[in-house]
Amino acid sequence: MDGACREGGLIKGSEGGWLDGFAKFVGHGNAYLAELWGVFEGLTHARRLNFTHVELNVDSLVVVKVITSNGCGSMIGRFLSKRLEA
Structure with missing residues (x-):
């Protein structure tokens, strides 16, 4: 493995059904950075979809x-924390 990180996730509804998903290449790094970027991208994507209540x-x-x-x-x-507050 070359250290390249891809992160993604899915967005499920309150009943557990799939609503949407996302994936992003976040460059070279490690699992910690990929997880942080996954949180950021997932919450940003949920915001774009106008979700007001999310469980992470x-x-x-x-x-x-x-x-x-x-x-x-x-x-x-x-x-990333500061960007999530915005």
Whole structure:
């Protein structure tokens, strides 16, 4: 593997059915960065679809901590957290 990261996700309705999905090439990096970009892209996509209430499922405790602490300890985490607030 060359370190290239692709991230994607899906958006399900309140009953669990598929509503939409997304995928994005986020460049070279690691799983942590791909997860952060997945959160950012997923929430941005949900916003574009005019969803006002979302539930985010992430399988990385480190990413959850970065998001809930406004990116504390990570420059890219701070950047993405600030962008999500906008």
